[in-house]
Amino acid sequence: MVTRRVDLRSDTVTKPTETMRAAMAAAEVDDDVLGNDPTAFRLEKEMAAIAGKEAALFVPSGTMGNLISVLVHCDIRGSEVILGDNSHIHIYENGGIATIGGVHPRPVKNNPDGTMDIDSIVSAIRDPKGELVYPTTRLICLENTHGNTGGRVLSVEYTDKVGEIAKKHGLKLHIDGARIFNAAVALGVPVSRLVQAADSVSVCLSKGLGAPVGTVIVGSESFIKKARRLRKTLGGGMRQVGVLCAAAFVAVQENVGKLEADHKNAKFLADGLHKIKGLFVDVASVETNIIFIDIEEGSKMTAEKLCKNLEEHGIVVMKESSSRIRIVLHHQISYDDVKFTLSCFQNALNGVSVENGN
Ligand SMILES: Cc1ncc(COP(=O)(O)O)c(C=O)c1O
Numbered sequence: 167m168v169t170r171r172v173d174l175r176s177d178t179v180t181k182p183t184e185t186m187r188a189a190m191a192a193a194e195v196d197d198d199v200l201g202n203d204p205t206a207f208r209l210e211k212e213m214a215a216i217a218g219k220e221a222a223l224f225v226p227s228g229t230m231g232n233l234i235s236v237l238v239h240c241d242i243r244g245s246e247v248i249l250g251d252n253s254h255i256h257i258y259e260n261g262g263i264a265t266i267g268g269v270h271p272r273p274v275k276n277n278p279d280g281t282m283d284i285d286s287i288v289s290a291i292r293d294p295k296g297e298l299v300y301p302t303t304r305l306i307c308l309e310n311t312h313g314n315t316g317g318r319v320l321s322v323e324y325t326d327k328v329g330e331i332a333k334k335h336g337l338k339l340h341i342d343g344a345r346i347f348n349a350a351v352a353l354g355v356p357v358s359r360l361v362q363a364a365d366s367v368s369v370c371l372s373k374g375l376g377a378p379v380g381t382v383i384v385g386s387e388s389f390i391k392k393a394r395r396l397r398k399t400l401g402g403g404m405r406q407v408g409v410l411c412a413a414a415f416v417a418v419q420e421n422v423g424k425l426e427a428d429h430k431n432a433k434f435l436a437d438g439l440h441k442i443k444g445l446f447v448d449v450a451s452v453e454t455n456i457i458f459i460d461i462e463e464g465s466k467m468t469a470e471k472l473c474k475n476l477e478e479h480g481i482v483v484m485k486e487s488s489s490r491i492r493i494v495l496h497h498q499i500s501y502d503d504v505k506f507t508l509s510c511f512q513n514a515l516n517g518v519s520v521e522n523g524n
């Protein structure tokens with residue numbers, strides 16, 4: 167019988183802390199559509215300052231944050247956005263930029279480190295001479311950290327370089343910064359420096375920072391004004407949203423400092439898993455809180471079966487493919503949980519059940 171549960175599916179699974187719940191209960195609120203909910207205003211002001219941008223806007227999800235940002239930048243019919251072929255916007259957001267926004271995606275190959283080759287980005291920019299037949303490139307999107315390559319960190323230098331290209335070609339730069347705080351902590355730089363070249367950033371507070379709900383878009387005053395209107399169009403205008411913003415504010419205050427521990431736990435766990443016969447982990451590529459674990463070729467074990475066996479031991483992970491599983495660390499996973507997880511893996515891999523194993 168499972169007596170302990172360690173949820174490693176994602177950093178989106180965290181539960182609000184007691185401090186967050188208390189802040190939610192005590193939140194000063196008002197109608198954020200008719201005016202400004204005071205707590206939303208306070209959070210937006212704080213996030214704009216952290217990101218070094220003029221303004222900010224609270225939205226319900228990272229998906230809506232990216233969708234609004236792309237649609238504001240690409241508000242003319244026939245617009246095209248250059249983005250990673252392995253990016254969240256391209257893979258996990260139901261093609262919203264096209265189906266809702268009519269924006270044409272121009273995918274460029276993501277490298278294993280989450281970047282796109284600079285030359286490939288430049289080659290993907292449409293030649294204005296071909297405007298009769300081509301879509302018009304208006305935006306470049308980066309993702310930092312990059313989820314589908316294992317939480318890889320894009321450097322300040324790379325981001326600045328892409329920003330220079332965008333500026334040179336009259337384009338805008340958006341960063342899907344769902345885990346931008348993880349990237350900043352891993353690099354040891356302020357978020358404001360890391361996103362300096364970006365015209366907009368979508369920052370999830372509901373991932374590693376542990377807020378129950380919410381993302382904040384940051385950018386110029388004029389960008390945020392357009393984003394606010396589009397948020398209403400998409401049904402994202404919320405009334406007494408301060409209840410949610412209060413928890414998000416606590417998350418920013420209390421949990422940024424815990425991200426480094428998540429990264430250390432990830433590294434320790436990755437190293438331990440790599441030592442287990444039958445598993446492969448590219449430990450060097452574990453830069454933040456995400457680990458991909460590959461089942462060695464020829465093994466009779468499948469990712470599906472391993473996930474099931476692990477769950478019988480109380481360890482919950484996400485299947486990435488038939489031979490790959492994903493683990494994501496967050497502030498509610500302790501070092502002791504990590505050691506417990508490691509202790510369960512060998513038995514789960516060997517198919518030893520909890521009853522027999524204990
Ligand atoms: C890189 C990245 N961007 C955007 C999102 C979307 O955030 P949400 O789930 O809040 O829509 C996620 C995950 O959920 C993500 O991992």
Ligand SMILES: C[C@@H](O)[C@H](N)C(=O)O
Pocket residue numbers: 175176177178258313
């Ligand atoms: C799967 C994806 O949508 C989610 N952002 C996660 O990383 O868990």
